[in-house]
Amino acid sequence: MSSTWVPDVSSETPFSLANIPFGIISTSSDPAPHVAVAIGLHVLDLKVLATHDKFTELFPALLGKENVFSEPTLNAFAALGRGVHRDVRNTIQQxxxxxxxxxxxxxxxxxLRQKALLPQRSVKLHLPMSVGDYTDFYAGYHHAYAVGVMFRGPQNALQPNYTHLPVGYHGRAxxxxxxxxxxxxxxxQILLDPTAEPKQPITGPSxxxxxxxxxxxIIATPNRMGSPIKVAEAEDHIFGYVLLNDWSARDIQMWEYVPLGPFNSKNFASTISPWVVLADALEPFRTKAIENKTAIQDYLxxxxxxxxxxxxxEVDIRTPEGDTTTISRTSSKNLMWSFPQMIAHHSLGGCPMKTGDLLGSGTISGPDPRESGSFLELSKGGKEDIMLYGMDVRxxxxxxxxxxxxGSCGKAGQRVGFGECIGRIETAVPL
Amino acid sequence: MSSTWVPDVSSETPFSLANIPFGIISTSSDPAPHVAVAIGLHVLDLKVLATHDKFTELFPALLGKENVFSEPTLNAFAALGRGVHRDVRNTIQQxxxxxxxxxxxxxxxxxLRQKALLPQRSVKLHLPMSVGDYTDFYAGYHHAYAVGVMFRGPQNALQPNYTHLPVGYHGRAxxxxxxxxxxxxxxxQILLDPTAEPKQPITGPSxxxxxxxxxxxIIATPNRMGSPIKVAEAEDHIFGYVLLNDWSARDIQMWEYVPLGPFNSKNFASTISPWVVLADALEPFRTKAIENKTAIQDYLxxxxxxxxxxxxxEVDIRTPEGDTTTISRTSSKNLMWSFPQMIAHHSLGGCPMKTGDLLGSGTISGPDPRESGSFLELSKGGKEDIMLYGMDVRxxxxxxxxxxxxGSCGKAGQRVGFGECIGRIETAVPL
Structure with missing residues (x-):
């Protein structure tokens, strides 16, 4: 991969020429959300680029679809299919x-450059997709195991179905x-004392x-209802990837989740990164999933x-006092199920996937405790302090x-990453 | 309530003048889906009615929103709020x-009458709403109890949280x-023999x-994220009601649902009736919910x-041979939690409800076995035959x-109902 003429593209940026992630921006001169790509510290405004009179010569796949970059979400672009995403990304890299x-x-x-190539700090980033349905899986093996040990001990840590199918549930879009x-x-609702009888919850902040x-x-190409997506074809249905923080309220979860699963403990917020890294950009970084010794079903x-x-x-926490501590470093390879397997399973019974649908991997933790993707694991079920910089604990x-x-991968100068996925906890609404 | 001049409105129709349910139709002369109401055996095409030059005089609340009846779903109309729904329904009744x-x-x-008042059998009915999120609750007390007895015995039939909060889970929109x-x-995936070890599922038709x-x-008025809807205000957020058949594959459910709840066992299809009965139309038919002796939290x-x-x-089954048997008759009053309570609970943590969101009550069964809302109950967990007309069993x-x-309520000549919610089971896709 060659270098770029765009200024201020450091060798450590996750938005190298090898990446070209897509997002939704608004600017002071064009406050209507529209499509851009990130390159170093800049964004290239594709709605502006589309005004060039050679645009459809450069992007023949977009002939008749020039408005796709004026849309307020990436859904219309995603729906054009992986071949178009590939061509458009290649031409932008060129x-x-x-x-x-x-x-x-x-x-x-x-x-044109003055109008189209804008400093990232000068634009506002918006939710990149309109998400019709959000499904959260549980494919992070070490997380599932660690949490299972907490609740059921090491002998029964994983439920019997865990290695046979990618367990998942419907989230809140x-x-x-x-x-x-x-x-x-x-x-x-929280049950402060789970041992007292009769059980008496209180209502208050988690x-x-x-x-x-x-x-x-993120799903690009939909399937018809009743027509499952085969695991070998699932890659063609994928638009790209984002970082996801699926905020969870563990005390609410513990009381509510029997027998139908998590609900209010999850539906107050889930944060995604603003830049969608296209599936093709991550191709060079493939590796093996965690070995599954179970004889799995053919469709998987x-x-x-x-x-x-x-x-x-990696995950940082910054305290209100401004001290920052990196509390976890791991890899997205710590999954027992791949996204194509999740898609094949999800659609097995005929469920339609739609453009913009979001599938979460489930919490990703590595085998070492310092690779934990949740405070639940880091604090051993809330029983041990996590030491932070500045003598603080959580x-x-x-x-x-x-x-x-x-999250990012690749060598210096050719890094492919997501930028940051950030959220700050605010005080609960007074009851 | 007076009678109507529309011909062929029988005293038994669920679409009396007292009802005026809203739906989405297409016609041979206008194949673009748009808004209509049902009256007896006819529909009144509101897109056609909106062409009358006195339209905004008649419907002042729709001034500047005349296109709301040309939309392919009821979402834009629903978003106008309950006061507008009431005014529009009153004027149509007039x-x-x-x-x-x-x-x-x-x-x-x-x-105008020739163009706007059409026989129902001449129009095609479409999905009335664009559903952003679908949540299914479990508020049918007798169903929850009967299923609980099957799995855990009468002593532990209901989970400890059941009478404290309306248990629900996120469904697939x-x-x-x-x-x-x-x-x-x-x-x-189905586990044919749950007792064999190691557990070995197969893949096949449920x-x-x-x-x-x-x-x-169905939700009309959204709340802002982080701003819960109070139980006393929840009625103002409701657009109306539909019948819902939440098809379920019990064998798939049994294997997959631990620990995160139902997934593929539910997401292959959920059927709703085409006509949305407005909240105001059901007001005269209010009654008490099933008594909950638990001291519930203030917000509920x-x-x-x-x-x-x-x-x-009532529920009919028609066999492939054409024999029809009514297998269940019950009442929607068999709920322990009301929709306002479900909405208050759902939004307690700040979850945003959006226009068009669908909340399911959960399966409704009465106290008598013949009032069961599922085959699981009718067949005692799949252990007993249900006798059908024509010596057939299921x-x-x-x-x-x-x-x-x-589903319908009210006296002859003033009935308020939904019409039919129908689905026929087709053979599984070959694997």
């Missing part, structure tokens, strides 16, 4: 390359927000607000060896705490 | 009344279909496809006595079986 064969279009076109949106501590470090996968068998991505993930999140997730 | 004070608008206007849509039997008789509630306390509706519900649904749900 235009931004130091060896571009078409310098007159953008590099040497000062008027309406509370998905873009990075930076404040996260209000939820009120909820005392156990947690993060969940996840990778999110993937002939490929490398079905997941090795993305370095078991769960306090008001004013900010969680930042980062 | 126009269709035998004592209308404006006969020149429609009754005596043959040209993408597979909600309108009455009449064929229902494909889902393939899925052998235990079931119906679930439910009432659905409703000062009103009558918080649910007494709607007569424990669960066979390919070619058709389930029809009906």
């Amino acid at each position: 235009l931004l390359s130091a060896e571009t064969t078409r310098p007159e279009i953008l590099r040497d076109n000062e008027e 309406s509370s998905i927000v873009v990075s930076g949106t404040p996260i209000r501590r939820p009120n909820g 005392r156990r607000v947690d993060m969940e470090l996840e990778l999110g996968c 068998k993937d002939v490929r060896e490398d079905t997941v991505f090795d993305i370095e993930l 078991r769960f999140l306090k008001d004013g705490d900010t969680i930042t997730i980062r | 126009l269709l009344s035998a004592e209308t004070t404006r006969p020149e608008i429609l009754r005596d206007n043959e040209e 993408s597979s909600i279909v309108v009455s009449g849509t064929p229902i494909r039997r889902p393939n899925g 052998r235990r496809v079931d119906m679930e008789l439910e009432l659905g509630c 306390k409703d000062v009103r006595e009558d918080t649910v509706f007494d709607i007569e519900l 424990r669960f649904l066979k390919d070619g079986d058709t389930i029809t749900i009906r």
